[in-house]
Amino acid sequence: MAAEIGLPISVYRPGRYPVCIITWQGSCPELPSIMLNSHSDVVTAEEVYWSHPPFSGEIDENGDLFGRGTQDTKSLSIQHLEAIRNLINNKVTLERTIHISIIPDEERGGSEGMKPFLKSQYFKRLNVGFALDEGLTSPTNTMFATYQDKRPWQLNMTFYGQGGHGSSIQTSTAVEKLQLLLDQVIHFRREQSQIMSSSKAYDFGSRG
Incomplete structure (x- = not known):
């Protein structure tokens, strides 16, 4: 597709897997460029749950395309x-250069493809000033803003309580304070679960 539009394709391999960069040169190439990122790798698929073979790329009579990664x-x-093809066909020229990056290992964390690429001179030469990462396809004209990706948030907490002899029951113990916190966490989680189940819109894109 890039060749049809007349866009140059570069393949870099600073790590184990190759990174593909497709470039649309802007009228002011000295300006910081814009990177539009996506990935070519996919997660596994259990064929028993698919109406069509998951790696067949079959198109049915309605024009629907079936395949893992679509x-x-x-x-x-x-x-x-x-989008770039449409802009070119309409004689639109952008000042900034656009780089379409297609990375090979997003699903496995990027350590053998994207990460070494970001540390390489290849990436630095692209002069990226702004990058937009992947989103989800909408089946309608409604555009969804999602924040479903989660990152670990690790906390170290210390709970202090009153000690005492085993023959008496203390009124302020560390384990009771810990239990209060856990109760609040579970309560918040249940609230979020109810919100997610209250509307299909909240669950958009979060299920396979």
Whole structure:
């Protein structure tokens, strides 16, 4: 598709897996560029749960495409290219250079593809000033803003309580204070679960 539009393709391999960069040169290439990121790797698929073979890329009579990766996230790479194709066909010129990056290992954490690429001179030469990462395809004209990806938030807490002889029951113990915290965490989690189940819109894109 990039070749059809006339966009140059570069493949870099500073790590184990290759990173593909497709570039649309801007009229002011000295300005910091814009990177539109997506990935080509996919998670595993159990064929028993699919109406069509998950790696077949079959298109049915309605024009629906079936295949692992059509949503996450090969469709996004196509959207980026089609958006640029449309701009070029309409004689639109942008000041900033656009780089479409297609990385090979998003699903496994990026340690053998994207991470070494970001540390390489190849990436530095792209002069990226702003990057937009992957999103989800919407089946309608409604655009969803999602924040479903989660990061670990590790806390170290110390609870202090009143000690005493085993023959008496203390009124302020460390374990009771810990239990109060756990109760609040569970209460918050249940509230969030109810919100998620109250509307399909809240659950958009979070299920396979």
